[in-house]
Amino acid sequence: MKWQGRARSTNVEDRRGMGGKGIAGIGGGLGLIIALIFAFVSGDPGVILDQVSGNQASVPAQTTAMEDEAKEFISVVLADTERIWSQIFEENGMEYVEPTLVLYSGSVQSACGAAGASVGPFYCPADYKLYIDLSFYEELSTKYNAPGDFAMAYVVAHEVGHHVQTLLGTTDKVMPLRQRLSEEEFNKYLVRFELQADYFSGVWAHHADGLGYLEDGDIEEALAAASAVGDDTLQKRAQGYVVEESFTHGTSEQRMTWFRKGYETGTIQGGDTFNSRP
Numbered sequence: 001m002k003w004q005g006r007a008r009s010t011n012v013e014d015r016r017g018m019g020g021k022g023i024a025g026i027g028g029g030l031g032l033i034i035a036l037i038f039a040f041v042s043g044d045p046g047v048i049l050d051q052v053s054g055n056q057a058s059v060p061a062q063t064t065a066m067e068d069e070a071k072e073f074i075s076v077v078l079a080d081t082e083r084i085w086s087q088i089f090e091e092n093g094m095e096y097v098e099p100t101l102v103l104y105s106g107s108v109q110s111a112c113g114a115a116g117a118s119v120g121p122f123y124c125p126a127d128y129k130l131y132i133d134l135s136f137y138e139e140l141s142t143k144y145n146a147p148g149d150f151a152m153a154y155v156v157a158h159e160v161g162h163h164v165q166t167l168l169g170t171t172d173k174v175m176p177l178r179q180r181l182s183e184e185e186f187n188k189y190l191v192r193f194e195l196q197a198d199y200f201s202g203v204w205a206h207h208a209d210g211l212g213y214l215e216d217g218d219i220e221e222a223l224a225a226a227s228a229v230g231d232d233t234l235q236k237r238a239q240g241y242v243v244e245e246s247f248t249h250g251t252s253e254q255r256m257t258w259f260r261k262g263y264e265t266g267t268i269q270g271g272d273t274f275n276s277r278p
């Protein structure tokens with residue numbers, strides 16, 4: 001992706017090295033955390049229960065040059081999502097509200113609760129914020145074998161996709177089902193919800209391409225990442241077999257398919273994953 005020297009989003013909050021301190025109390029005053037999050041990899045929507053110690057000392061931010069470059073890259077991608085989604089919302093007679101991206105290391109407090117690094121990138125609909133631990137950028141190529149800058153761009157755009165779903169009212173329609181349905185039934189909705197975030201990530205890629213920002217191989221990098229984080233692939237690797245009822249994000253094939261569909265069509269309307277074959 002062509003990103004060097006381009007405009008960066010100003011909606012980036014750098015909390016690296018803060019260990020979650022300084023914002024304690026946001027949504028956590030009662031000690032009970034009820035909001036759901038939408039993580040990039042399996043496990044969401046989870047109620048974040050890892051408690052961050054309230055008196056954890058702040059350590060000075062130790063950032064590496066590689067992380068600083070990742071921060072710049074992600075800030076450019078976020079700016080692109082703002083520009084593109086504002087335009088799409090406007091064309092549909094709506095107004096896009098920009099989300100904030102929080103960079104953290106170790107653990108972080110959100111309006112959805114406290115999260116540890118193991119959660120991976122996530123979105124909290126209660127505060128309109130995306131949370132990303134920059135170490136995930138590295139993990140994409142090492143742990144998930146999906147290298148390349150556009151693999152990470154797909155991750156950011158997927159979390160922004162959850163923000164779009166929140167603005168469109170989809171999140172509020174789907175989440176209450178969690179109380180009414182069995183876990184197995186709810187997971188079917190979750191998969192469609194997650195595939196829609198992949199679709200919206202593709203919609204973003206379509207328009208970023210239209211603006212001339214993509215390079216050869218970018219779409220392949222995103223597809224490789226989508227494939228790497230499919231539930232079937234992750235489960236096979238972790239336990240050697242697949243339990244379809246526990247899928248929350250869709251198979252590798254489904255995740256690639258919906259990203260590709262979004263990339264091809266570039267519209268909100270083409271992404272009705274709830275009434276289509278997943």
Ligand SMILES: [Zn+2]
Pocket residue numbers: 038039040041158162194197
């Ligand atoms: Zn997700």
